[in-house]
Amino acid sequence: MTIANQAAPAVAVVGGGPAGLAAARTAADLGSPVVLIERLGFLGGMPIIENYAAITPHLEPAEVAMGRMITAVESHPLVEVVLDTEVTSCEGEAGAFTLTLEGGAGGSRKISAGAVVVATGFQHFDPGRETQMYGYYEFPDVIALQDLEAMLKDHHVVRPSNGESPARVCFVQCVGSRDRQIGNEYCSKVCCGIASKEAMEVRQMLPDCEVFIFYIDMRMYGYWENQIYWPAQEQHHVQYVKGVISEVLPKGDRLLVRGEDTTMGRPMEVLMDLVVLSVGMEPSPGTRKMASVLGIEQNKYGFVEAVQPPLDTVSTSRVGVFAAGAALGPADLEDSVSTGAAAASRAVALLRSPVGA
Amino acid sequence: MPVGGRKQAPVVIEEEMAVVASTISGRTSELPAMWNRMLEPRVLRDYGSGGFARLAALQGGESLEWCYGCGKCVPVCPVDLVGEYGPRKLHRKVQSGVDLLADDDLWLCTTCMNCLRVCPKQVDMIKVMPAARGAAVGAGEVPTELQDVFEKTFRYGNCLGENPRRRHAWTRGAGVPVRVLADQPGPVDVLFYVEDYWSYHPRGQQAAQAFARVLTALGVDFAILGAEEKTVGDSQRLAGEAGLFEALMEDVAATLGRYDFRRIVTPDPHGFNALVKEYPKHGHRYEVLHYTQLLAPLVEQMPFAASLERTVTFHDPCYLGRHNGEYDAPRTLLEAIPGIRLVEMGRCRENGYCCGGGGGGMWLDGFTSNHTAERLSERRVREAAETGADILAVCCPYEVSRFEDAAKSTGNDHLQVRDIVELLDEAMRGHGEG
Numbered sequence: 001m002t003i004a005n006q007a008a009p010a011v012a013v014v015g016g017g018p019a020g021l022a023a024a025r026t027a028a029d030l031g032s033p034v035v036l037i038e039r040l041g042f043l044g045g046m047p048i049i050e051n052y053a054a055i056t057p058h059l060e061p062a063e064v065a066m067g068r069m070i071t072a073v074e075s076h077p078l079v080e081v082v083l084d085t086e087v088t089s090c091e092g093e094a095g096a097f098t099l100t101l102e103g104g105a106g107g108s109r110k111i112s113a114g115a116v117v118v119a120t121g122f123q124h125f126d127p128g129r130e131t132q133m134y135g136y137y138e139f140p141d142v143i144a145l146q147d148l149e150a151m152l153k154d155h156h157v158v159r160p161s162n163g164e165s166p167a168r169v170c171f172v173q174c175v176g177s178r179d180r181q182i183g184n185e186y187c188s189k190v191c192c193g194i195a196s197k198e199a200m201e202v203r204q205m206l207p208d209c210e211v212f213i214f215y216i217d218m219r220m221y222g223y224w225e226n227q228i229y230w231p232a233q234e235q236h237h238v239q240y241v242k243g244v245i246s247e248v249l250p251k252g253d254r255l256l257v258r259g260e261d262t263t264m265g266r267p268m269e270v271l272m273d274l275v276v277l278s279v280g281m282e283p284s285p286g287t288r289k290m291a292s293v294l295g296i297e298q299n300k301y302g303f304v305e306a307v308q309p310p311l312d313t314v315s316t317s318r319v320g321v322f323a324a325g326a327a328l329g330p331a332d333l334e335d336s337v338s339t340g341a342a343a344a345s346r347a348v349a350l351l352r353s354p355v356g357a
Numbered sequence: 358m359p360v361g362g363r364k365q366a367p368v369v370i371e372e373e374m375a376v377v378a379s380t381i382s383g384r385t386s387e388l389p390a391m392w393n394r395m396l397e398p399r400v401l402r403d404y405g406s407g408g409f410a411r412l413a414a415l416q417g418g419e420s421l422e423w424c425y426g427c428g429k430c431v432p433v434c435p436v437d438l439v440g441e442y443g444p445r446k447l448h449r450k451v452q453s454g455v456d457l458l459a460d461d462d463l464w465l466c467t468t469c470m471n472c473l474r475v476c477p478k479q480v481d482m483i484k485v486m487p488a489a490r491g492a493a494v495g496a497g498e499v500p501t502e503l504q505d506v507f508e509k510t511f512r513y514g515n516c517l518g519e520n521p522r523r524r525h526a527w528t529r530g531a532g533v534p535v536r537v538l539a540d541q542p543g544p545v546d547v548l549f550y551v552e553d554y555w556s557y558h559p560r561g562q563q564a565a566q567a568f569a570r571v572l573t574a575l576g577v578d579f580a581i582l583g584a585e586e587k588t589v590g591d592s593q594r595l596a597g598e599a600g601l602f603e604a605l606m607e608d609v610a611a612t613l614g615r616y617d618f619r620r621i622v623t624p625d626p627h628g629f630n631a632l633v634k635e636y637p638k639h640g641h642r643y644e645v646l647h648y649t650q651l652l653a654p655l656v657e658q659m660p661f662a663a664s665l666e667r668t669v670t671f672h673d674p675c676y677l678g679r680h681n682g683e684y685d686a687p688r689t690l691l692e693a694i695p696g697i698r699l700v701e702m703g704r705c706r707e708n709g710y711c712c713g714g715g716g717g718g719m720w721l722d723g724f725t726s727n728h729t730a731e732r733l734s735e736r737r738v739r740e741a742a743e744t745g746a747d748i749l750a751v752c753c754p755y756e757v758s759r760f761e762d763a764a765k766s767t768g769n770d771h772l773q774v775r776d777i778v779e780l781l782d783e784a785m786r787g788h789g790e791g
Contacts, residue, residue: 210406218425230478234423239406239452242426263426263449267400 009114010035011347012099014087014290017045018333019325020119021069022340023347027117028078030348035080035111036073037087037101039286043070045121046326047333053152055333056190056197057227062153086286090116090294094320094350115320115347118294118304119340120286122326125176125184125279133247134172134277141166141255142248142275144175145194152201159273161253166273169202170212170257171195172245177280177330178216184301188280189330193224195278196232203236212239212272214259243268248275281330294321303329314343322346389727404454412457415492417484421457424448424480430472435711436465439736440729444472444482458493464500465728468595468716469675471708483595483680486716490597499597506720507598514587514605515553516720524551525583527562533573537583538616547572547579547651548618550632552625553588554754560761561754567782568624568648574785575655579622585612589623591631591676596717602631603639610641620644622651624778626676626753627715633681647677649686649752649777656693662787664696665780670746671699672737672760673709674753687752690777694784700744710737714755734763742769752777 011027013020016038024036042048044066047055052062073079082104089100097113124146127136136142140161151157159166173195177188192215199211218240220229232238243262248255254271261268283302291298297305297317304323308315314322322343325336378385412418430437430444437443442465451457466486473481493499499507509518528535538545549568554561572579587608594602613621621643623629632645669691677683684706691699704710711718713733718725722732738760741749749760749772760774 212406229425230423233425237406237409237422240425241449241452261449261453263446264453268453269400270404 008033009095009112009351011115011117011344011351012037012087012097012111012113013117013119013344015045015119015121015286015325015327016040016043016081016083017119017121017325017336018047018066018069019121019327019331019336019340019343020045020117021066021073022337023117023119023324023344024073024079025069025076026341026344027348028073028076030345031078032348032351033078033080034076035082035113037082037085037099039084039086039103041084043073043081043083050124050146051150051153052146053149053201054197056193057224059197059201087290087293090321097320114351115322116294117322117324117340117343117347118287118290118296118316118327119324119336119343120290120327121284122281122287122330123284125188125282127175127277127279129182130175130277131179131181132175132245133249134175134245134275135248135250136277139248139250139255139275141273142277144277144279145191145198146279148198148202148276152198152205155205157202157205157274164273165206166209168210168212168272169199169274169276170214170245170270170272171199171276171278172257173213173215173218173278174244175277175279176282184280184282186280186301186330187219189219189221190332191278191280192219193228193332195276196220196228196238198276199238200228200232200236203238210239211236212241212270214241214243214245214257216244217242245275281326283327287327290327294318296321296323299329301329303327314339314346320347320350404452406452408451408454408457412451412485412489415488417481418488420479420481421448421451421485423478425478427477429475429477430480433471433475433708435467435469435471435713435733435736436729439731439733440465442466442728444476444480448480457489458496459498461724461728463489463493464503464717464721464724466716467675467711467713467718467733469711470679471675471711474679474707487595487597487599490595490717491599494597500721500724502723503596503717503720506717507593507596507601510588510590510593510598510605511601514608515557516588516590516593517553517557519553519557521587522584524556524586525581527551527556527565528569528581530562531566531569533570535569536580538580539583539585541580542616544617544619545578545580546619547577548613548616548621549579549581550589550621550623550625550628551581551586552623552628552754554758555624556586558754558758560757564624564754564757564776564778567776568778570782571652571659571778571785574660575652575658577651580618582612582616587612589625589628589631591627591635592715592717592719594631594635595715596720602635606631606636606639606641610636610639613641613643620646622646622648624648624752624754624776626674626681627755630676630680647681647683647686647752649677649690650683652778652781653686653689656689659693659781659785661693661695661784663784665694665784666696667748668698668700668744668746669748669750669780670702670741670744671705671750671777672702672712672741672756673706674751674756675709675711675715677753678706678709687750687777690781691750694780696784697780700746702740702744704740710740712737712753712756712759714753714759719755719759732759732763732766734759735767738763738767738769738772742767742772747771748773748775748780750775750777750780
């Protein structure tokens with residue numbers, strides 16, 4: 001079906017990841033027609049793009065969990081999914097926007113929408129920009145969280161340099177986060193949990209492999225503390241070491257990680273077979289681009305600025321345009337689907353309000 | 358330093374203890390080798406985490422790994438305040454490859470339980486320490502002075518190596534008859550379990566005599582085991598000798614099984630702890646009271662004859678307070694004594710500071726002194742003196758000797774160390790000892 005058949009104004013959702021899927025589903029469930037626009041040729045967002053193995057914290061396979069969301073949206077009679085398509089302009093005002101779509105089978109076309117939900121997400125921090133000498137592009141055995149996710153999904157965790165199973169793996173936290181020099185002063189919120197989750201998965205897959213997590217402070221907020229952190233430590237024997245690594249050096253065919261053991265107040269140099277950088281979140285190119293196309297304010301880091309925080313998490317500087325998920329800043333899946341639903345509800349409410357809200 | 362124009366490496370001589378004389382004051386001071394080691398290459402090298410797995414294989418040893426390094430234990434650890442030992446540091450040491458079973462830190466914990474009280478992860482040193490120490494004992498890695506106490510306990514049934522037949526020698530100076538069950542069998546209300554220090558230590562004997570007089574004055578029907586008594590050995594258990602403890606328990610339970618008593622009353626919080634917590638695990642169940650718990654409900658009946666007019670501060674025994682939750686009975690007794698003004702130390706009740714005697718610390722003073730700036734008992738006596746009190750009241754038999762020594766060594770000779778029962782006895786008799 002197409003939105004042209006609908007009498008009511010549609011909600012345009014930009015981005016088909018967890019937040020966008022939640023937004024599309026919610027608006028449609030509330031009886032509003034929805035057009036879901038995705039730049040790529042498939043839905044699911046980062047969990048699918050980056051081959052996540054299992055989602056945090058309950059370790060359900062990412063494809064299964066996202067597949068459920070995708071099916072619910074694709075099969076919904078009020079949702080039109082537009083793939084391989086980008087939004088290139090947005091004119092008009094709340095209740096009567098005109099969006100220009102480029103790409104897909106239809107080439108360029110215009111659609112009308114009453115409200116817009118931006119759910120264009122994040123990208124992983126590029127460890128090549130890290131000011132510490134971690135050698136991500138230099139050493140094959142230095143990888144990032146998502147690289148390990150892909151290996152976990154394949155059930156084949158090895159040292160990329162030689163294809164052998166690692167005997168010692170470490171995670172280095174806060175890569176690209178909480179750093180004034182890099183420009184990302186914020187905490188990326190999920191990496192402590194993701195690293196711990198991956199650490200447990202490595203321990204389960206390779207029971208003889210020792211796993212260390214070097215951290216500044218573990219930020220396992222809410223239930224992640226006892227859902228992830230404590231089991232990782234107490235049941236899976238992941239070794240948490242306070243004091244983050246400042247450089248990785250080659251030593252023979254292994255990697256020497258150097259840092260301070262802040263607990264004992266001593267320098268520390270230990271050998272590892274595989275070093276996993278817990279990269280943080282940055283706004284995706286799509287988020288930056290859509291903020292510009294839609295004319296909505298961004299914060300200094302490039303994420304969409306919620307204009308009435310903290311009690312309104314989804315309104316942007318342009319009336320009728322709402323944001324959701326990691327387009328707003330670092331967010332876990334729970335945050336993303338929650339703000340997705342919140343943005344959709346606000347969008348539908350706006351369109352139905354007799355005073356135009 | 359250059360010699361003949363060539364750089365020569367200095368000759369290094371390392372000794373465990375050096376005496377250094379000041380060229381200015383002429384004073385000499387001792388310099389332990391610890392300070393040398395601080396200047397050694399400090400980089401932590403390759404290590405593994407097998408230490409936790411080895412500990413987890415010992416029953417009770419698994420929780421050390423649960424530490425997440427919050428550091429709450431460090432400011433409340435009595436040993437950390439006077440040395441380098443601390444529960445959080447121990448976790449990190451084991452994580453970085455230190456073999457706890459071969460490390461001196463294994464013997465520094467007094468099992469005072471203050472770390473467990475504050476630990477969000479319930480890292481339980483009260484279980485970790487006996488487990489690890491037990492393995493070290495099995496491997497023969499025990500400090501000599503502690504091994505000596507284990508052997509005395511094994512041979513004589515008391516930690517002091519005293520003649521078992523002289524267990525009740527103290528009764529002769531009590532001034533009241535003290536019934537010994539072997540000589541005068543038959544039912545009795547209170548079995549007074551005297552334990553080692555009240556049986557043999559001169560200051561303990563004075564407290565035992567005072568207790569016998571107080572019980573007599575209150576009309577309590579009581580008796581002792583005399584030569585048949587053996588130590589409960591709870592501190593030996595916590596110091597790593599679970600086998601010795603269990604052998605003692607079988608002896609003690611067999612002895613107790615021969616007599617008809619209603620309840621056991623002991624002055625020793627360590628023995629008390631084992632009787633209420635360990636014995637039931639093995640099927641030995643008794644009604645057990647610390648002596649302060651027996652006496653506290655009886656204060657209204659106490660025939661006080663004198664007002665003591667003293668300022669008293671009270672030291673909570675770890676094994677009566679934190680381990681078993683009894684903070685009020687001793688205070689009820691002190692506050693009942695006419696003329697006594699009770700002033701509390703900063704650290705009291707739940708966060709009371711440890712005297713250093715628990716968990717085998719009583720018998721490791723020499724060993725511990727190599728790792729601490731001062732004894733825990735000295736730190737505690739300073740705190741007691743700061744309250745302005747002229748009496749430090751105690752109700753654990755370990756403490757009188759520890760604190761009296763500490764009062765002398767810290768220049769606080771004016772501070773008298775008295776068991777609560779001695780103060781009760783003095784106030785009831787209207788005069789002091791003698």
